[in-house]
Amino acid sequence: xxxxxxxxxxxxxxxxxxxxxxxxxxxxxxxxxxxxxxxxxxxxxxxxxxxxxxxxxxxxxxxxxxxxxxxxxxxxxxxxxxxxxxxxxxxxxxxxxxxxxxxxxxxxxxxxxxxxxxxxxxxxxxxxxxxxxxxxxxxxxxxxxxxxxxxxxxxxxxxxxxxxxxxxxxxxxxxxxxxxxxxxxxxxxxxxxxxxxxxxxxxxxxxxxxxxxxxxxxxxxxxxxxxxxxxxxxxxxxxxxxxxxxxxxxxxxxxxxxxxxxxxxxxxxxxxxxxxxxxxxxxxxxxxxxxxxxxxxxxxxxxxxxxxxxxxxxxxxxxxxxxxxxxxxxxxxxxxxxxxxxxxxxxxxxxxxxxxxxxxxxxxxxxxxxxxxxxxxxxxxxxxxxxxxxxxxxxxxxxxxxxxxxxxxxxxxxxxxxxxxxxxxxxxxxxxxxxxxxxxxxxxxxxxxxxxxxxxxxxxxx
Numbered sequence: 001x002x003x004x005x006x007x008x009x010x011x012x013x014x015x016x017x018x019x020x021x022x023x024x025x026x027x028x029x030x031x032x033x034x035x036x037x038x039x040x041x042x043x044x045x046x047x048x049x050x051x052x053x054x055x056x057x058x059x060x061x062x063x064x065x066x067x068x069x070x071x072x073x074x075x076x077x078x079x080x081x082x083x084x085x086x087x088x089x090x091x092x093x094x095x096x097x098x099x100x101x102x103x104x105x106x107x108x109x110x111x112x113x114x115x116x117x118x119x120x121x122x123x124x125x126x127x128x129x130x131x132x133x134x135x136x137x138x139x140x141x142x143x144x145x146x147x148x149x150x151x152x153x154x155x156x157x158x159x160x161x162x163x164x165x166x167x168x169x170x171x172x173x174x175x176x177x178x179x180x181x182x183x184x185x186x187x188x189x190x191x192x193x194x195x196x197x198x199x200x201x202x203x204x205x206x207x208x209x210x211x212x213x214x215x216x217x218x219x220x221x222x223x224x225x226x227x228x229x230x231x232x233x234x235x236x237x238x239x240x241x242x243x244x245x246x247x248x249x250x251x252x253x254x255x256x257x258x259x260x261x262x263x264x265x266x267x268x269x270x271x272x273x274x275x276x277x278x279x280x281x282x283x284x285x286x287x288x289x290x291x292x293x294x295x296x297x298x299x300x301x302x303x304x305x306x307x308x309x310x311x312x313x314x315x316x317x318x319x320x321x322x323x324x325x326x327x328x329x330x331x332x333x334x335x336x337x338x339x340x341x342x343x344x345x346x347x348x349x350x351x352x353x354x355x356x357x358x359x360x361x362x363x364x365x366x367x368x369x370x371x372x373x374x375x376x377x378x379x380x381x382x383x384x385x386x387x388x389x390x391x392x393x394x395x396x397x398x399x400x401x402x403x404x405x406x407x408x409x410x411x412x413x414x415x416x417x418x419x420x421x422x423x424x425x426x427x428x429x430x431x432x433x434x435x436x437x438x439x440x441x442x443x444x445x446x447x448x449x450x451x452x453x454x455x456x457x458x459x460x461x462x
Contacts, residue, residue: 001013001014001056001348002014002348002349002350003222003252003254003350003351004254004298004350005252005253005254006154006230006253006254006255007153007154007250007252007253011349011350012252014252016058016221016251017219017220017221017251020057020058020059021058021059021060021061022053022058022059022060022061022221022222023061023216023219023220023221023222024046024049024050024053024060024061024062024063024220024221024222024223024224025062025063025064025065025208025212025215025216025220025222025223025224025250026042026043026046026062026063026064026107026223026224026225027064027065027208027224027225027226027229027233027234028043028064028065028066028067029066029067029095030066030067030070030072030073030204031066031067031068031073031088031091031092031095032070032072032073032075032076032091033076033091033268034091034094034095034098034275034276034277035094035095035098035099035275035276035277036259036266036273036274036275036276037259037266037274037275037276037279037292037303038226038258038259038266039095039276040099040102040104040276040279040288040292041256041259041292041301042224042225042226042256043064043099043104044102044104044288044289044292044293044393045224045256045293045297045351046062046064046224047104047105047393048293048297048351048353048391048392049062049222049224049254049351050062050105050107051105051391052347052351052391055344055391056348060108061108061109061215061216062107062108062109063107063108063109063110063111063211063212063215063216064107064109064110064111065110065111065112065113065207065208065211066088066092066095066110066111066112066113067113067204067207068085068088068089068092068112068113068114069084069085069088069113069114069191069201069202070113070204073087073088074190074191077191078189083191084190084191085114085191088114092112098276098277098280099276101277101280101285102276102280102285102288103285103393103396104393109215111211111214111215113202113207113211116207116210116211116214117193117202119210119211119213119214120183120202120206120207120210121183121193121195121196122210123206123209123210123213123240123244124141124182124183124195124206125196126244127143127182127240127243127244128141130243130244131144131147132144132147132148132240132243132244133182134175135183135197136173136174137173138173138185139183139185139186139197139198139199139200140173140181140183140184140185140197140200141181141182141183141197142173142174142175142179142180142181142182143179143180143181143182143236143239143240143243144175144176144179145159145162145176145178145179145180145239146175146176147243148239148242148243150238150239150242151235151238151239152235153235153238154230154231154234154235154238154253155230155231155232155234155235157231157235159176159178162178162231162232180203180205180232180236181203182202182203182205182206182240183195183197183200183201183202183203183206184200184201184202184203185197185198185199185200186198186199186200186201204233205232205233205236205237205240206240208233208237209237209240209241209244209249212237212241212249213241218241218245218247218249219245219247219248219249219250219251220249220250220251221250221251221252222250222251222252222254223237223249223250223252223253223254224253224254224255224256225255225256226255226256226257226258227255227256227257227258227298228258229255230255234253237249238250255298256297256298257295257296257297257298257299257300257301258300258301259274259300259301259303260300260301260302260303261274261302261303262302262303262304262305263302266303274303279308282308283308283309283311283312283406284312284315284397284402284405284406285393286315286393286394286395286396286397286402287308287311287312287315287406288308288311289392289393289394290311290314290315290357290392290394291303291307291308291310291311293353293354293357293392294311294353294354294357294358295354296350296352296353296354297351297353298350306450310450310452310457312406313452313457314452315394315402315406316402316403316406316407317364318360318364318395319395319397319399319402319403320399320403321364321367321368321371321382322382322385322386322395322399323399323400323403324368324371324378325367325371325378325379325381325382326379326382326399328371328374328378328379329376329378329379332376332379332380332383333383334376334379334380334383335380335383335384335387336377336380336381336383336384337384339359339363339381339384339385339388340384340387340388342356342359343356343359343388343389346359353392356389356392357392360385360389363381363385364385366381367381367382412447412458415445416442416445416446416447416458417458419438419441419442419445420438420442420447420449420456420458422438423435423438423439423442423449423456424455424456426438427451442458443461446460446461447459447460447461448461
């Protein structure tokens with residue numbers, strides 16, 4: 001099995017620190033707002049990692065965290081008038097609820113920054129004792145970047161680049177402008193804890209290092225998160241952890257891509273944040289997963305206006321074949337193991353869900369052909385698809401139930417279907433002139449047609 005390592009910038013053979021066991025940590029959500037599609041993407045990716053590693057026979061301990069105290073949460077507290085700890089707890093509850101609604105698996109271990117204050121203070125104290133951190137007169141504590149020569153190994157940045165795009169706070173208290181905060185002295189009205197340096201709260205980066213050590217010890221196998229965390233968050237985690245222990249912190253660093261909305265970066269400043277709850281109000285959790293996993297997890301995902309709708313349309317087609325096969329051969333229990341073999345081969349190549357999902361189109365086409373011949377192998381293919389692809393969160397529903405819930409809301413008129421079928425036949429005959437003319441005819445009838453690998457879909461024009 002091969003895994004892309006962001007640290008070495010290449011695929012490597014996956015060999016865990018301890019044979020048969022995997023320790024995996026993925027940075028979770030800072031609960032300053034509602035969960036969005038980017039949060040869901042990251043959670044789905046690492047849930048798939050965990051499940052496939054377990055399928056491969058590993059004993060996986062998978063930890064995720066909630067950042068439940070930071071500048072953004074404090075700002076929301078001031079904005080809403082809700083105490084920061086109460087606000088964070090409410091947002092965690094809401095996030096948990098929508099993730100359950102999306103049927104995203106729970107980690108083995110949940111971690112929260114506010115439940116690890118003692119571990120964080122201990123970690124910082126040890127860094128100071130080893131000469132890697134220093135306390136400023138105002139009560140802040142900083143990591144001394146110059147004390148860790150390997151700083152920049154993950155991101156490839158030099159010290160000048162480190163300042164680019166990163167907000168620098170309290171420069172007058174630092175030895176160097178690129179040193180980063182481990183502990184922040186409390187400001188009036190802010191949530192705070194007692195520490196050897198006075199009342200304050202942890203910096204963002206230190207929490208993950210401290211929680212990892214508390215959960216796993218000095219080293220882990222896989223550390224994951226979104227690509228936007230490479231710098232400064234993960235770079236700083238490496239510095240803190242390795243400066244303290246003298247050991248390689250994580251053997252494999254993995255990063256999923258970012259979400260774009262119609263080609264633009266998703267961000268609050270652009271007003272294009274797509275909430276997970278809004279997606280699930282319109283589409284199934286399976287459409288969410290099919291859409292997001294249809295590209296390589298390391299690449300960015302461009303969510304277009306039809307992104308989830310197209311995924312749902314594919315699933316409706318797939319479930320239609322499943323329904324036909326299950327009704328045609330209700331007692332057939334066999335499986336086509338070649339389906340699973342191909343899936344495993346794809347997944348062993350850096351969790352290539354894109355390849356695994358692209359195989360479905362050919363599998364369902366073959367199942368449809370066998371159904372036309374009244375061949376029970378159609379049911380065996382369907383059985384194996386259900387068994388294998390459930391790992392990705394797909395094909396877990398009763399087919400009739402799914403089709404009833406997610407088939408097209410509005411029945412396409414028979415005359416429109418007839419024109420669409422005539423156009424499909426023209427395309428099969430490579431009569432492009434007739435095909436184009438019939439496309440225009442469909443527009444006149446109020447419908448657009450989109451060609452797919454499985455045929456076509458019709459959409460009513462607004």
